[in-house]
Amino acid sequence: MAGLENLLPLTEIQLKIVPWDAPVTHDLRGRWNDSHQAYEWSIKNLLPRCDRTIAHSAGHTYDGVDIGHDPAVIAALDYSVSRKAFVYNLSPAAKTDKYPDGPVPGYPKDVKVYRKILQRLEAPAAVYGWAEPEWTWASLLSRYNHYAMCGSTTNLSFHAALCPVKKVRCYRQSKRPAGVKLEDKTYIAFMVSEGDAPRVAGSFFGGAWESRIAVQSLSTGA
DSSP states (O other): OHHHHTOOOOOHHHHHHOSSOOOOSOOOTTSOSSHHHHHHHHHHHTGGGSOTTEEEEEOSEETTEEOOSOGGGGTTHHHHHHTTOEEEOOOOOSSOEEETTEEEOOOHHHHHHHHHHHHHSOSSOEEEEEOSSHHHHHHHHHHTTOEEEOOOOTTHHHHHTOOOSSOOOOOOOOOOOTTOOOOSSOOOOOOOOSOOSHHHHTSGGGGHHHHHHHHHHHHHTO
């Protein structure tokens, strides 16, 4: 709602301490009995006004349960808001699941709402943020032909507005060979990548290969 109407979301305490006059446009207190009612209202009244090609899973903790390892799951929230994306905090686990640190409770009501959101996005939509368990989340997105975008990088809205000074070489997907027709069956693609998300460009993760090359060079005497 804040992104759609250029508003600033504030809690009741924050409203009392902001150093400027902040007129209240929407008072959401006491409007719903639980979060699921709020989501149903949001799906009906807000989601149709959002960009259907992007969403943001801000899941980190839910009912006191950690449902996202990475504290940077909301780092790219500024970009999602600038794109008028639908933002939510839901668990993708319909039943008890697990990840290395321990079990994840099942939230069937969450997944029911989650599916409604995914059904209303335009495939393939980029879902920024994160959710755990990772494999359960990725599987849920894949069922609706959407993909996860691990945007654990800050200031993406700023960087998205910049234009490159020089022409850069962009890798493009090879054209499908003439005469090759896709059949009505399932295809499996095997890919190896050192990173496919904005976090690679915004961190030292992209230098991983440089470090490995340096180590290999020293060990081989090259």
